[in-house]
Amino acid sequence: MVDGSGRGRPRSESARAAVLHAVDDLLVEVGYAALTMKGIAERAGVGRQTVYRWWSHKAEILYEASVLDAQHELAVRHSGDAGKDVEAYLGALVTFLTRSHAGAAYRALIGEAQHDPEVAALLGSRDVLSDSAAEVVEAARSATAATLSTEHATALLIGPPFFQALTGRTAEHIDTKTLAEQFLHALRAS
Amino acid sequence: MVDGSGRGRPRSESARAAVLHAVDDLLVEVGYAALTMKGIAERAGVGRQTVYRWWSHKAEILYEASVLDAQHELAVRHSGDAGKDVEAYLGALVTFLTRSHAGAAYRALIGEAQHDPEVAALLGSRDVLSDSAAEVVEAARSATAATLSTEHATALLIGPPFFQALTGRTAEHIDTKTLAEQFLHALRAS
Amino acid sequence: MVDGSGRGRPRSESARAAVLHAVDDLLVEVGYAALTMKGIAERAGVGRQTVYRWWSHKAEILYEASVLDAQHELAVRHSGDAGKDVEAYLGALVTFLTRSHAGAAYRALIGEAQHDPEVAALLGSRDVLSDSAAEVVEAARSATAATLSTEHATALLIGPPFFQALTGRTAEHIDTKTLAEQFLHALRAS
Amino acid sequence: MVDGSGRGRPRSESARAAVLHAVDDLLVEVGYAALTMKGIAERAGVGRQTVYRWWSHKAEILYEASVLDAQHELAVRHSGDAGKDVEAYLGALVTFLTRSHAGAAYRALIGEAQHDPEVAALLGSRDVLSDSAAEVVEAARSATAATLSTEHATALLIGPPFFQALTGRTAEHIDTKTLAEQFLHALRAS
């Protein structure tokens, strides 16, 4: 038992799964703005209190429901060639941000973080995107002998497509091949 | 007369100004999440219907209230030196995104656009940031003889600090001097 | 000129008629509860202020619009035979209260008078029904040599069908022939 | 359990009582026209939704709040003497209609029923007054061997003071003693 005393009825794992599933479904069906705690509980066939017992915000549920998907979708295999890895990563990133359900959840969370400091704190200092880019960035850095901070390099890589996705551009507008080249050039210059 | 017919009581300019002013104030005082149409109307000393008559969403009011400020804060004088201009612009951009009230409004709107397609449509295909960068980008492009699209170049310039600001970094974490150099390097490489 | 000064544009008789007409129509179409000053003005093709300039309440307009119709519908010719006159009057009264548009207006006004003292004052001490019964009551009184007050006799005549109509009974439930006989009996007894 | 299933939080009896009490108070204080669902909820210290959950209209609340009082105020003890019983009943009726708070509520409801068919349906085919008169009417009918329908006899009894009260007369104008005699005369004649 993880809590202080093992007494009392244990948490229902099926209820937890039903809630996470319901959030995923509802986000796609009605969008983040129309996503409500009430709606989530009803869709999950779960009491309202049960939701509040384990999560504080819809953002928290959404985070838990989508972060694993996000990590999975953004994982790229190493090829040994930094250029190819960067390009592959950028392709996965753009697909994630503009086409994926998990990406829609991520954008919604970033959006909510601009409104609510509590959500901003939830997303924390290292976000999912930065984490996903860590290996690619490290490989690119050693290939170019750049001395930049990881965070700066990450921003250079993620920033441009992130900006384009959040200001409404679709995948077709984003030239990941050129972005990959320019990213490596920029690293080499520093 | 500017509207269809000169008949009927004309729109009250003072009511319009009071609403825009109230939104500005309330955004700072209570934050976007706690900003309500009811609260705006009451703070402005204006009937609720008067707000709805001219604006559909709080995002629409906020847009009208902050876009001029944003344009003003992001305007940079030309120096003839593309490097200095880019650096100056990035400095202004980071200050705008992380410290300015108008920037907080802008971030809130970008956030809301991730939740609500109607707000996404309001922000449209060319956002305030892209517009503000247009001259600097053009100057940098002619200085480097780059052949990139304006939009791509703009994303290259704005993207990195935009990503950092929206994922919670403060101005101190953002190295605009290096970003400026890297931006010009990237342009030259293409 | 009938008012103090002949200066300025005189009252528009067509506007007055349009308002009264609109009230009559709307009462039938939407019922008293959904009858609004705004709706009346729009239906009449008249400015809102014009309505308020000449009438204070919708009850006041309705009163002016329906009182003539009421008087007309309740007028009964004398036959010389008090019994026949009473019965004819009661028949007209029941038709008025349960089937006529003017009667619906009258019931609505009586209803409103129970809610609003100002409307109660408008209907005054002698209502349309009492007035309409005056001649019949007088004839019956002289035929029976009764010494009752006019008001008491009127209540005796009008009260029973009035009660039945206002508590939802239709014309079929009201036996005017028997009521007429009983009214005369009651008069004779006093 | 009295409702369908025993699940969920049971209805709060204190909230129900507070609402009924608030309606009673507010009717006296502000009158029926100024009686609002919002005002009732606030006065009762109850959420607005709680009111709407159990009642559809202010008329429905008022009905529930006043019908017991009405029945109580209109109950008359039997004396064995039909004449005395009728006179006592008419006295109680006139006091109820012209002086009592419950009577004001009843008049307001009758008034509203003239405006709104839903309220008319609520008051139904047998109203409180008719019910209260049932015993007296039955006694009078057997004392006079009258063959009238109960409803007709009830209208004869209640109608005259009902008409006088609803057209603004006060108790002083209503001669219950004479009305009682005339009612019995009318019964005997049929």
Place this chain on the structure above:
DNA sequence: CCCTAATCGAGACGGTACGTCCAGTCTTGCA
């Protein structure tokens, strides 16, 4: 095998914003 305790679904609770509607007033230009 009960006892204690925490969870579960359900749904009512007090509150509050929503967006709409109407009241009654006002400010235009035209007649």
Place this chain on the structure above:
DNA sequence: TGCAAGACTGGACGTACCGTCTCGATTAGGG
């Protein structure tokens, strides 16, 4: 000055969701 038009402040409407609460029922350990 009256008039149609229509914007103004103000406030009730009925709905929806918030986060909390109180039910009966369920499901585990510990005595």
